[in-house]
Amino acid sequence: MGRAVFLGCTIRPETLAKESANAPNSMSDSIPDEAGGVGPSFKPRRRSTVRQHELPDGLLIFNPQSLKAFALNASASAVWDLCDGNHTIADIALELSQCTGRTPEELLPDVATAVQKLLELGLVEQDALP
Amino acid sequence: MVSGRPEQSNESLSPEGKGISRRALLQKTGWAVPVIVALTIPQDAYACVSPCRNTLSQGYWKNHSNSWPVNTLTVGGRSYSINELIKILETHPKKGDVTYILAHQLIAAKLNVAIGCPPPIVNGTNLIEKADELLREYPLGSRPSKNVKTAMTTLAEKLDDYNNGKPYN
Numbered sequence: 001m002g003r004a005v006f007l008g009c010t011i012r013p014e015t016l017a018k019e020s021a022n023a024p025n026s027m028s029d030s031i032p033d034e035a036g037g038v039g040p041s042f043k044p045r046r047r048s049t050v051r052q053h054e055l056p057d058g059l060l061i062f063n064p065q066s067l068k069a070f071a072l073n074a075s076a077s078a079v080w081d082l083c084d085g086n087h088t089i090a091d092i093a094l095e096l097s098q099c100t101g102r103t104p105e106e107l108l109p110d111v112a113t114a115v116q117k118l119l120e121l122g123l124v125e126q127d128a129l130p
Numbered sequence: 131m132v133s134g135r136p137e138q139s140n141e142s143l144s145p146e147g148k149g150i151s152r153r154a155l156l157q158k159t160g161w162a163v164p165v166i167v168a169l170t171i172p173q174d175a176y177a178c179v180s181p182c183r184n185t186l187s188q189g190y191w192k193n194h195s196n197s198w199p200v201n202t203l204t205v206g207g208r209s210y211s212i213n214e215l216i217k218i219l220e221t222h223p224k225k226g227d228v229t230y231i232l233a234h235q236l237i238a239a240k241l242n243v244a245i246g247c248p249p250p251i252v253n254g255t256n257l258i259e260k261a262d263e264l265l266r267e268y269p270l271g272s273r274p275s276k277n278v279k280t281a282m283t284t285l286a287e288k289l290d291d292y293n294n295g296k297p298y299n
Contacts, residue, residue: 069168
């Protein structure tokens with residue numbers, strides 16, 4: 001990710017590089033495998049207070065209430081885009097299948113895990129119970 | 131909880147357009163395992179953030195209780211309902227009682243954070259937490275000593291600036 005200006009602050013590339021180097025390599029590393037995670041009918045909605053900044057290959061998102069920022073790769077960003085309270089997790093997998101050449105069934109676990117992580121981080125909320 | 135689209139900083143495309151263009155990019159690059167990486171941003175970084183344009187004054191919050199994003203708030207370690215907080219906001223500080231002056235600004239600042247404004251942080255110190263600490267030690271109406279009064283007045287002034295969208299550091 002390149003030099004980023006976020007919330008009026010310039011985030012140094014070396015800071016991002018350092019964080020990325022220390023970060024887990026994949027979602028499966030960064031998210032605990034928890035039983036009873038979100039189901040296919042779960043409708044995630046981005047919290048209105050969360051701010052986002054576009055990057056060439058993803059997004060920076062910032063939660064002003066927890067003072068925490070996160071970098072999302074392109075796949076996680078695409079999931080984030082569809083967390084609008086209208087799409088279920090199954091809908092998101094279906095929509096993303098149309099632009100990735102994967103089947104919805106293949107994408108569903110990745111999408112569910114990403115949404116579970118966003119939920120745990122307080123970046124999305126549940127729109128309606130399944 | 132208020133819900134809706136998050137603030138967008140890239141104005142070249144509509145939010146929906148950005149989502150579509152990102153999915154188009156995904157079509158080229160292919161699907162990868164979603165990665166969400168926590169970043170460490172020094173709290174002092176907030177010092178370079180221009181004042182939040184969306185903060186609202188204590189006068190606004192006093193007169194618009196229907197707009198409050200929460201039903202209760204903790205002030206000085208004690209939880210208050212909206213009605214109790216409105217009463218505090220309506221209480222004119224007797225003989226300049228600084229505990230009420232600070233509480234007025236603290237309530238407004240907490241409500242501003244609750245609607246999504248970044249908290250007021252100066253040199254790594256969250257002014258809201260500092261105000262809470264002072265009001266925990268010197269509760270409403272306690273008429274603190276001169277030194278404490280000075281500290282509370284300074285803090286109230288900074289929170290007043292924050293609530294009114296002015297530089298506060």
